[in-house]
Amino acid sequence: MAIKTIGVLTSGGDAPGMNAAIRAVVRTAIHNGINVKGIMRGYAGLLQEEIVDMDSTSVSEIIHRGGTILYTARCQEFTTAEGQKKGAEICRKHGIDGVVVIGGDGSFQGAGKLSALGINTIGIPGTIDLDIACTDYTIGFDTAVNTAMEAIDKVRDTSTSHERCSIIEVMGRNAGYIALWCGFANGAEDVLLPERYDGNEQVLIDRIIENRKRGKKHHIIINAEGIGHSTSMAKRIEAATGIETRATILGYMQRGGAPTCKDRVYASIMGAKAVELLLAGHSNRLVAYKNGEYVDFDIQEALAMTKDIPEDQFRISKLLVR
Ligand code: ADP
Ligand code: F6P
Numbered sequence: 001m002a003i004k005t006i007g008v009l010t011s012g013g014d015a016p017g018m019n020a021a022i023r024a025v026v027r028t029a030i031h032n033g034i035n036v037k038g039i040m041r042g043y044a045g046l047l048q049e050e051i052v053d054m055d056s057t058s059v060s061e062i063i064h065r066g067g068t069i070l071y072t073a074r075c076q077e078f079t080t081a082e083g084q085k086k087g088a089e090i091c092r093k094h095g096i097d098g099v100v101v102i103g104g105d106g107s108f109q110g111a112g113k114l115s116a117l118g119i120n121t122i123g124i125p126g127t128i129d130l131d132i133a134c135t136d137y138t139i140g141f142d143t144a145v146n147t148a149m150e151a152i153d154k155v156r157d158t159s160t161s162h163e164r165c166s167i168i169e170v171m172g173r174n175a176g177y178i179a180l181w182c183g184f185a186n187g188a189e190d191v192l193l194p195e196r197y198d199g200n201e202q203v204l205i206d207r208i209i210e211n212r213k214r215g216k217k218h219h220i221i222i223n224a225e226g227i228g229h230s231t232s233m234a235k236r237i238e239a240a241t242g243i244e245t246r247a248t249i250l251g252y253m254q255r256g257g258a259p260t261c262k263d264r265v266y267a268s269i270m271g272a273k274a275v276e277l278l279l280a281g282h283s284n285r286l287v288a289y290k291n292g293e294y295v296d297f298d299i300q301e302a303l304a305m306t307k308d309i310p311e312d313q314f315r316i317s318k319l320l321v322r
Contacts, residue, residue: 088114143258
């Protein structure tokens with residue numbers, strides 16, 4: 001059956017570039033003579049029937065804006081079989097034959113369930129965490145690391161002036177990609193990744209003392225959210241080294257702001273590809289960027305994949321710091 005109407009929703013944590021993806025979905029659909037409905041607030045809005053018609057002008061003036069014009073939410077009800085059945089029925093009631101889901105792994109689980117219930121679904125990876133295994137790129141990561149990098153540069157200035165040690169906590173849920181990239185980009189003395197950190201604070205303390213003896217004016221430790229406890233870590237390090245140590249938790253600033261060029265471009269291409277997959281009759285697929293190409297994967301196969309911090313990159317990040 002030919003697709004006549006598609007829905008688009010954003011779900012889970014927002015990410016800069018989601019608006020560019022929504023714009024691409026809407027404009028590609030319209031270009032192909034397909035109607036588009038915006039489903040507000042992710043699966044929560046679907047179950048509440050918060051569904052609006054979209055046209056080309058609905059997505060004007062948004063490509064440069066952070067956040068998501070469709071809003072986002074987490075929805076417990078949709079994790080239940082009854083919730084998913086209700087969601088599929090609501091799609092049918094509104095004539096929605098296919099849904100583009102922009103989000104992370106949890107959102108894709110939901111997309112897989114909708115697909116099994118007869119609603120064609122395509123996922124687009126949108127998360128600052130870069131933690132989706134099937135893809136080398138997730139929308140929002142580039143903006144988030146640039147925001148974090150600039151903030152860390154600023155903390156570094158004041159750390160140097162006061163000759164302090166600084167622990168700066170970056171987001172990433174259980175993944176250390178934002179931390180690793182900031183480690184490189186900010187020339188941090190230490191980077192603590194959930195995938196690698198063994199909890200040995202004595203090694204950190206010894207390095208801080210050694211660096212101070214060599215005349216270093218600051219010591220920047222980038223700590224990933226998945227390790228956390230930056231404030232108590234700072235207190236223990238100050239007590240052990242005698243060097244003033246402060247913790248800064250960057251928090252939600254990393255999720256906002258105008259998307260970088262890279263996020264806008266990847267989001268635009270992924271949004272268009274998602275609609276093209278629906279038009280070609282595909283369902284239960286994720287758009288991904290792998291080894292320099294835009295590709296797509298079966299949702300369950302993609303969710304079963306794992307990825308890890310590249311060991312070589314971690315090794316190099318450490319050897320560059322003196
Ligand atoms: P993300 O998509 O960023 O990983 P979450 O894990 O919070 O974010 O998932 C977003 C939403 O996706 C959840 O609030 C829920 O509505 C839906 N979801 C998550 N897991 C499942 C599941 N196993 N089955 C159906 N829906 C799910
Ligand atoms: O997935 C994006 C993210 O910002 C993670 O880095 C973080 O762990 C989480 O979302 C925070 O979620 P919430 O908005 O529920 O606090």
